[in-house]
Amino acid sequence: MSHGLHMSMMIGEMIILxxxxxxxxxxxxxxxxxxxxxxxxxxxxxxxxxxxLENTVAEGAEVNIKEIIPEAFCETCSFEGxxxxxxxxxxxIEFYEPRCPRCNSSDITLIKGKECxxxxxxLI
Amino acid sequence: MEEQYEKEIVIETDFLKKNxxxxxxxxxxxxxxxxxxxxxxxxxxxxxxxxIIELVKKLKDKHNIYAIAGDxxxxxxxxxxxxxxxxxxxxxTGKECHLDTTTxxxxxxxxxxxxxxxxFVENVGNLICPADYRLGTKKRIVxxxxxxxxxxxxxxxxxxxxxxIVVINKIDLSPYVGVEPDDLEKxxxxxxxxxxxxxxxxxxxxxxxxLLKELLPEFRY
Numbered sequence: 001m002s003h004g005l006h007m008s009m010m011i012g013e014m015i016i017l018x019x020x021x022x023x024x025x026x027x028x029x030x031x032x033x034x035x036x037x038x039x040x041x042x043x044x045x046x047x048x049x050x051x052x053l054e055n056t057v058a059e060g061a062e063v064n065i066k067e068i069i070p071e072a073f074c075e076t077c078s079f080e081g082x083x084x085x086x087x088x089x090x091x092x093i094e095f096y097e098p099r100c101p102r103c104n105s106s107d108i109t110l111i112k113g114k115e116c117x118x119x120x121x122x123l124i
Numbered sequence: 125m126e127e128q129y130e131k132e133i134v135i136e137t138d139f140l141k142k143n144x145x146x147x148x149x150x151x152x153x154x155x156x157x158x159x160x161x162x163x164x165x166x167x168x169x170x171x172x173x174x175x176i177i178e179l180v181k182k183l184k185d186k187h188n189i190y191a192i193a194g195d196x197x198x199x200x201x202x203x204x205x206x207x208x209x210x211x212x213x214x215x216x217t218g219k220e221c222h223l224d225t226t227t228x229x230x231x232x233x234x235x236x237x238x239x240x241x242x243x244f245v246e247n248v249g250n251l252i253c254p255a256d257y258r259l260g261t262k263k264r265i266v267x268x269x270x271x272x273x274x275x276x277x278x279x280x281x282x283x284x285x286x287x288x289i290v291v292i293n294k295i296d297l298s299p300y301v302g303v304e305p306d307d308l309e310k311x312x313x314x315x316x317x318x319x320x321x322x323x324x325x326x327x328x329x330x331x332x333x334x335l336l337k338e339l340l341p342e343f344r345y
Contacts, residue, residue: 003221003253010139018133028130038140039256039282086314095281098316106317114256117138124128 004044011045011118012052019057024123027058031120032065035113036094042067045116061121070096070113076105083113143257146225150232150260157237160340161245163259165283166267167276168249171293173201174326175267176244177208182336184209187241192231194223194248201246210244222253225260242340251280263288263339270294274303277311284315289322291335296325 011032019027030049034042042065053059070083083096096113099106154161164172173193180189189210193202194217202214213231215223223245245261247254258264266287268276271294277284284290290312292305305323312321320338324331 003256006220007139014135014137018135022131022133035140037282037285039252095315098285098318114140115138116140118135120132120134120136122130122132124130 004040005048007040007116008045008048009052011116012049012056012058014118015053015058015121016056018121019123022123024057026124027053027061027121028124029062029064029122030058030118032063033068033115033117033119034065035068035070035115037070037096037110037113038116040116057123058121068112068115071111072100072108072113073111074100074103074105075107075109076100077103079103080111083108140256143225146229147258147260150225150228151262153232153237154243154260154262157240159237159240159243161243161261162339163245163247163254163261163264164267165247165251165254165264165287166249167251167269167272170249170267170269170272171291171326172246172249172267173204175265175291175293175324175332176205176210176246178326178329178332179244179336179339180205180208180210182332183242183340188239189242189244190235190240191244191246192223192228193246194227195246196220196248205244205246217248221248221250222257223247223259224257228259251276251283255283255286258286265289265291267291267293268308270298270303270305270308271301273301274307277308277315281315284312284319287316287319289335289338290316290319291331292321292323293326295323295330296328 046063072083073080079100079102084101086095086097100108166172191205191210191212193212194215196217199214202212206212264287292308295305309321322331322335
Protein backbone atom coordinates (compact mmCIF):
# COMPACT_ATOMS: atom_id res chain seq x y z
CA MET A 1 0.00 0.00 0.00
CA SER A 2 1.38 3.44 -0.82
CA HIS A 3 2.17 5.35 2.34
CA GLY A 4 0.05 8.28 1.13
CA LEU A 5 -2.96 5.98 0.90
CA HIS A 6 -2.22 4.56 4.35
CA MET A 7 -1.94 8.07 5.82
CA SER A 8 -5.19 9.22 4.19
CA MET A 9 -6.99 6.14 5.53
CA MET A 10 -5.81 6.96 9.08
CA ILE A 11 -6.96 10.57 8.74
CA GLY A 12 -10.31 9.36 7.36
CA GLU A 13 -10.80 6.93 10.27
CA MET A 14 -10.20 9.71 12.77
CA ILE A 15 -12.66 12.05 11.03
CA ILE A 16 -15.36 9.37 11.09
CA LEU A 17 -14.67 8.55 14.75
CA UNK A 18 -14.94 12.24 15.69
CA UNK A 19 -18.18 12.49 13.71
CA UNK A 20 -19.64 9.55 15.65
CA UNK A 21 -18.42 10.95 18.96
CA UNK A 22 -20.23 14.23 18.32
CA UNK A 23 -23.33 12.68 16.71
CA UNK A 24 -22.67 14.62 13.54
CA UNK A 25 -25.08 14.40 10.67
CA UNK A 26 -22.63 15.94 8.24
CA UNK A 27 -19.01 16.98 8.23
CA UNK A 28 -18.81 20.21 6.28
CA UNK A 29 -15.11 21.10 6.46
CA UNK A 30 -11.82 19.32 7.14
CA UNK A 31 -8.58 21.21 7.84
CA UNK A 32 -5.21 19.54 7.43
CA UNK A 33 -1.66 20.86 7.73
CA UNK A 34 0.97 19.24 5.57
CA UNK A 35 4.67 20.03 5.92
CA UNK A 36 6.50 20.76 2.70
CA UNK A 37 9.34 18.52 3.78
CA UNK A 38 7.08 15.53 4.43
CA UNK A 39 7.04 12.88 1.72
CA UNK A 40 3.33 13.37 1.09
CA UNK A 41 1.87 15.50 -1.64
CA UNK A 42 -1.22 17.60 -1.13
CA UNK A 43 -2.95 16.07 -4.15
CA UNK A 44 -2.21 12.52 -3.02
CA UNK A 45 -3.63 13.04 0.49
CA UNK A 46 -6.71 14.85 -0.82
CA UNK A 47 -7.52 12.25 -3.49
CA UNK A 48 -7.24 9.24 -1.17
CA UNK A 49 -9.05 11.01 1.65
CA UNK A 50 -12.01 11.87 -0.57
CA UNK A 51 -12.13 8.22 -1.63
CA UNK A 52 -12.17 7.08 2.00
CA LEU A 53 -14.94 9.51 2.89
CA GLU A 54 -17.32 8.42 0.11
CA ASN A 55 -20.66 7.15 1.50
CA THR A 56 -19.90 8.50 4.98
CA VAL A 57 -21.16 11.56 6.87
CA ALA A 58 -18.09 13.37 5.55
CA GLU A 59 -18.82 12.85 1.86
CA GLY A 60 -18.82 16.21 0.12
CA ALA A 61 -16.93 17.98 2.92
CA GLU A 62 -14.59 20.76 1.89
CA VAL A 63 -11.00 19.58 2.39
CA ASN A 64 -8.53 22.39 3.08
CA ILE A 65 -4.90 21.33 3.05
CA LYS A 66 -2.50 24.05 4.17
CA GLU A 67 1.10 23.44 3.21
CA ILE A 68 3.56 24.39 5.95
CA ILE A 69 6.83 26.07 5.04
CA PRO A 70 9.76 24.52 6.93
CA GLU A 71 11.01 26.43 9.97
CA ALA A 72 14.17 25.72 11.93
CA PHE A 73 16.13 26.74 14.99
CA CYS A 74 19.81 27.48 14.44
CA GLU A 75 22.03 25.99 17.14
CA THR A 76 24.84 28.41 16.18
CA CYS A 77 23.14 31.84 16.13
CA SER A 78 19.73 31.02 17.71
CA PHE A 79 17.82 32.18 14.62
CA GLU A 80 14.32 30.78 14.53
CA GLY A 81 12.21 31.03 11.40
CA UNK A 82 11.55 29.92 7.85
CA UNK A 83 14.19 28.22 5.78
CA UNK A 84 15.17 29.70 2.43
CA UNK A 85 13.94 28.07 -0.74
CA UNK A 86 16.68 26.46 -2.81
CA UNK A 87 15.75 26.95 -6.47
CA UNK A 88 19.44 26.67 -7.33
CA UNK A 89 19.21 22.92 -6.70
CA UNK A 90 16.99 22.84 -9.77
CA UNK A 91 15.22 19.67 -8.73
CA UNK A 92 11.77 20.54 -10.05
CA ILE A 93 10.05 20.68 -6.64
CA GLU A 94 10.13 23.15 -3.80
CA PHE A 95 13.10 22.29 -1.64
CA TYR A 96 14.62 24.29 1.16
CA GLU A 97 18.24 24.96 1.89
CA PRO A 98 19.17 22.95 5.01
CA ARG A 99 21.17 25.86 6.42
CA CYS A 100 20.48 28.80 8.67
CA PRO A 101 19.25 31.73 6.54
CA ARG A 102 21.09 34.14 8.85
CA CYS A 103 24.54 32.61 9.52
CA ASN A 104 24.59 29.74 6.96
CA SER A 105 25.30 27.12 9.63
CA SER A 106 24.14 23.59 8.87
CA ASP A 107 23.65 22.94 12.59
CA ILE A 108 19.91 23.50 12.53
CA THR A 109 16.94 21.69 14.07
CA LEU A 110 13.74 21.51 12.09
CA ILE A 111 10.76 22.74 14.10
CA LYS A 112 8.11 22.82 11.37
CA GLY A 113 7.70 21.37 7.90
CA LYS A 114 7.39 17.61 8.41
CA GLU A 115 3.90 17.44 9.86
CA CYS A 116 0.79 15.71 8.58
CA UNK A 117 -1.80 17.04 10.98
CA UNK A 118 -5.57 16.90 11.12
CA UNK A 119 -6.17 20.25 12.79
CA UNK A 120 -9.95 20.60 12.91
CA UNK A 121 -13.27 19.62 11.39
CA UNK A 122 -16.57 21.45 11.14
CA LEU A 123 -19.74 19.48 11.58
CA ILE A 124 -23.49 19.83 11.80
CA MET B 125 -37.60 24.23 9.81
CA GLU B 126 -34.92 23.06 12.23
CA GLU B 127 -31.93 25.39 12.33
CA GLN B 128 -28.57 23.78 11.68
CA TYR B 129 -25.60 24.99 13.69
CA GLU B 130 -22.11 24.37 12.46
CA LYS B 131 -19.69 23.33 15.19
CA GLU B 132 -15.90 23.46 15.09
CA ILE B 133 -14.03 20.51 16.59
CA VAL B 134 -10.34 21.11 17.22
CA ILE B 135 -8.32 17.91 16.81
CA GLU B 136 -4.61 18.78 16.25
CA THR B 137 -3.47 15.21 15.72
CA ASP B 138 -0.16 14.91 13.88
CA PHE B 139 -0.02 11.42 12.43
CA LEU B 140 3.72 11.59 11.76
CA LYS B 141 4.32 12.76 15.32
CA LYS B 142 2.73 9.52 16.57
CA ASN B 143 5.46 7.61 14.75
CA UNK B 144 8.04 10.03 16.20
CA UNK B 145 6.81 9.36 19.75
CA UNK B 146 7.01 5.62 19.17
CA UNK B 147 10.51 6.11 17.68
CA UNK B 148 11.55 7.89 20.89
CA UNK B 149 10.27 4.92 22.96
CA UNK B 150 12.29 2.52 20.82
CA UNK B 151 15.37 4.76 21.08
CA UNK B 152 15.07 4.65 24.88
CA UNK B 153 14.71 0.87 24.76
CA UNK B 154 17.94 0.62 22.75
CA UNK B 155 19.73 2.96 25.16
CA UNK B 156 18.54 1.00 28.21
CA UNK B 157 19.90 -2.20 26.67
CA UNK B 158 23.10 -0.54 25.37
CA UNK B 159 22.35 -1.46 21.79
CA UNK B 160 23.87 0.41 18.86
CA UNK B 161 21.11 0.30 16.25
CA UNK B 162 21.30 1.42 12.61
CA UNK B 163 18.52 1.86 10.05
CA UNK B 164 19.87 0.99 6.59
CA UNK B 165 17.89 2.51 3.72
CA UNK B 166 18.37 2.58 -0.03
CA UNK B 167 16.98 1.40 -3.36
CA UNK B 168 16.66 -2.25 -4.34
CA UNK B 169 20.11 -3.35 -5.47
CA UNK B 170 22.03 -0.47 -3.87
CA UNK B 171 23.87 -2.91 -1.62
CA UNK B 172 22.13 -2.64 1.77
CA UNK B 173 22.40 -6.37 2.46
CA UNK B 174 25.98 -6.54 1.16
CA UNK B 175 26.95 -3.69 3.46
CA ILE B 176 25.36 -5.40 6.48
CA ILE B 177 27.15 -8.63 5.56
CA GLU B 178 30.56 -6.90 5.41
CA LEU B 179 29.93 -5.18 8.74
CA VAL B 180 28.77 -8.44 10.34
CA LYS B 181 31.91 -10.24 9.13
CA LYS B 182 34.10 -7.56 10.74
CA LEU B 183 32.19 -7.41 14.01
CA LYS B 184 30.88 -10.88 14.73
CA ASP B 185 33.89 -12.19 16.68
CA LYS B 186 33.66 -9.47 19.30
CA HIS B 187 30.00 -8.47 19.31
CA ASN B 188 26.56 -10.04 19.34
CA ILE B 189 24.87 -8.82 16.22
CA TYR B 190 21.23 -9.02 15.28
CA ALA B 191 19.56 -7.93 12.06
CA ILE B 192 15.97 -7.20 11.16
CA ALA B 193 15.54 -7.66 7.43
CA GLY B 194 12.59 -5.82 5.93
CA ASP B 195 11.46 -6.87 2.49
CA UNK B 196 8.21 -7.00 0.56
CA UNK B 197 8.63 -10.73 -0.07
CA UNK B 198 11.22 -13.55 0.32
CA UNK B 199 13.81 -14.26 3.00
CA UNK B 200 16.76 -14.09 0.60
CA UNK B 201 18.42 -11.15 2.38
CA UNK B 202 17.81 -12.63 5.84
CA UNK B 203 19.45 -15.91 4.81
CA UNK B 204 22.50 -14.09 3.41
CA UNK B 205 22.96 -12.08 6.61
CA UNK B 206 22.50 -15.22 8.72
CA UNK B 207 25.18 -16.97 6.72
CA UNK B 208 27.55 -14.10 7.47
CA UNK B 209 27.14 -14.73 11.20
CA UNK B 210 24.28 -12.66 12.63
CA UNK B 211 20.96 -13.70 14.10
CA UNK B 212 18.20 -12.42 11.86
CA UNK B 213 14.49 -11.79 11.97
CA UNK B 214 12.76 -11.42 8.63
CA UNK B 215 9.83 -9.02 8.24
CA UNK B 216 7.85 -9.41 5.04
CA THR B 217 5.86 -6.24 4.60
CA GLY B 218 3.82 -7.65 1.71
CA LYS B 219 2.49 -4.50 0.10
CA GLU B 220 3.86 -1.92 2.53
CA CYS B 221 6.62 0.27 1.17
CA HIS B 222 8.51 0.97 4.41
CA LEU B 223 9.07 -0.27 7.95
CA ASP B 224 7.39 1.68 10.71
CA THR B 225 7.80 1.88 14.46
CA THR B 226 4.79 -0.34 15.22
CA THR B 227 6.31 -3.19 13.23
CA UNK B 228 9.72 -2.68 14.84
CA UNK B 229 8.24 -2.50 18.35
CA UNK B 230 6.32 -5.75 17.81
CA UNK B 231 9.40 -7.45 16.39
CA UNK B 232 11.58 -6.35 19.32
CA UNK B 233 9.18 -8.08 21.72
CA UNK B 234 10.30 -11.44 20.33
CA UNK B 235 14.02 -10.69 20.71
CA UNK B 236 16.15 -10.93 23.85
CA UNK B 237 17.59 -7.41 23.74
CA UNK B 238 20.01 -8.06 26.59
CA UNK B 239 21.98 -10.38 24.32
CA UNK B 240 22.47 -7.85 21.54
CA UNK B 241 25.27 -5.28 21.11
CA UNK B 242 24.57 -4.15 17.57
CA UNK B 243 21.33 -4.17 15.58
CA PHE B 244 21.03 -3.54 11.86
CA VAL B 245 17.56 -2.80 10.51
CA GLU B 246 17.45 -3.27 6.76
CA ASN B 247 14.57 -1.15 5.54
CA VAL B 248 12.44 -1.97 2.49
CA GLY B 249 14.20 -1.07 -0.78
CA ASN B 250 12.71 2.32 -1.48
CA LEU B 251 14.10 5.86 -1.60
CA ILE B 252 10.87 7.71 -0.88
CA CYS B 253 8.60 6.42 1.85
CA PRO B 254 11.04 5.34 4.62
CA ALA B 255 12.26 8.96 4.92
CA ASP B 256 9.19 10.00 6.92
CA TYR B 257 9.35 7.12 9.37
CA ARG B 258 12.24 7.28 11.83
CA LEU B 259 12.61 3.94 13.59
CA GLY B 260 14.39 5.05 16.77
CA THR B 261 17.82 3.84 15.69
CA LYS B 262 21.01 5.64 16.68
CA LYS B 263 21.79 6.53 13.07
CA ARG B 264 20.15 6.34 9.67
CA ILE B 265 22.38 5.15 6.88
CA VAL B 266 21.39 5.58 3.24
CA UNK B 267 23.19 3.38 0.72
CA UNK B 268 23.39 4.57 -2.86
CA UNK B 269 25.13 2.66 -5.65
CA UNK B 270 27.20 4.37 -8.30
CA UNK B 271 25.28 2.26 -10.85
CA UNK B 272 22.07 4.11 -9.99
CA UNK B 273 23.30 7.01 -12.11
CA UNK B 274 24.47 10.56 -11.51
CA UNK B 275 21.17 12.12 -10.43
CA UNK B 276 19.92 9.92 -7.60
CA UNK B 277 20.67 12.36 -4.78
CA UNK B 278 18.89 15.31 -6.35
CA UNK B 279 16.00 13.07 -7.40
CA UNK B 280 15.42 11.87 -3.83
CA UNK B 281 16.34 14.86 -1.65
CA UNK B 282 14.02 13.99 1.27
CA UNK B 283 15.59 10.61 1.93
CA UNK B 284 19.10 12.01 1.80
CA UNK B 285 18.04 14.91 4.02
CA UNK B 286 17.00 12.36 6.66
CA UNK B 287 20.35 10.52 6.64
CA UNK B 288 23.11 10.74 9.23
CA ILE B 289 25.48 8.72 7.07
CA VAL B 290 25.50 8.11 3.32
CA VAL B 291 27.42 5.20 1.82
CA ILE B 292 28.24 5.54 -1.87
CA ASN B 293 28.63 1.89 -2.84
CA LYS B 294 30.06 0.07 -5.89
CA ILE B 295 32.71 2.75 -6.49
CA ASP B 296 34.80 0.08 -8.23
CA LEU B 297 32.27 0.28 -11.08
CA SER B 298 32.67 4.05 -11.51
CA PRO B 299 34.89 3.85 -14.65
CA TYR B 300 32.41 1.49 -16.33
CA VAL B 301 29.26 3.52 -15.73
CA GLY B 302 30.84 6.97 -16.03
CA VAL B 303 29.55 8.26 -12.70
CA GLU B 304 31.97 9.98 -10.35
CA PRO B 305 31.48 9.35 -6.62
CA ASP B 306 32.82 12.84 -5.90
CA ASP B 307 30.01 14.37 -7.96
CA LEU B 308 27.42 12.44 -5.93
CA GLU B 309 29.17 13.62 -2.78
CA LYS B 310 28.92 17.25 -3.93
CA UNK B 311 25.15 16.84 -4.44
CA UNK B 312 24.86 15.25 -1.01
CA UNK B 313 26.56 18.19 0.66
CA UNK B 314 24.06 20.53 -1.01
CA UNK B 315 21.00 18.55 0.09
CA UNK B 316 22.32 17.53 3.53
CA UNK B 317 25.51 19.26 4.68
CA UNK B 318 25.38 17.43 8.03
CA UNK B 319 25.60 13.88 6.64
CA UNK B 320 28.91 12.01 6.75
CA UNK B 321 29.74 10.36 3.45
CA UNK B 322 31.75 7.17 2.82
CA UNK B 323 32.80 5.90 -0.56
CA UNK B 324 32.78 2.10 -0.48
CA UNK B 325 32.86 -1.04 -2.50
CA UNK B 326 31.31 -3.92 -0.60
CA UNK B 327 32.58 -6.27 -3.29
CA UNK B 328 36.23 -5.23 -2.71
CA UNK B 329 35.67 -4.41 0.99
CA UNK B 330 36.91 -0.89 0.27
CA UNK B 331 35.88 1.84 2.72
CA UNK B 332 34.29 -0.56 5.22
CA UNK B 333 36.91 0.05 7.93
CA UNK B 334 36.42 3.82 7.72
CA LEU B 335 32.67 3.38 8.07
CA LEU B 336 33.18 1.10 11.08
CA LYS B 337 35.32 3.76 12.77
CA GLU B 338 32.42 6.19 12.40
CA LEU B 339 29.82 3.72 13.66
CA LEU B 340 31.85 2.33 16.55
CA PRO B 341 34.83 4.61 17.29
CA GLU B 342 35.88 2.40 20.20
CA PHE B 343 36.05 -0.73 18.05
CA ARG B 344 39.52 -2.21 17.46
CA TYR B 345 40.00 -4.71 14.69
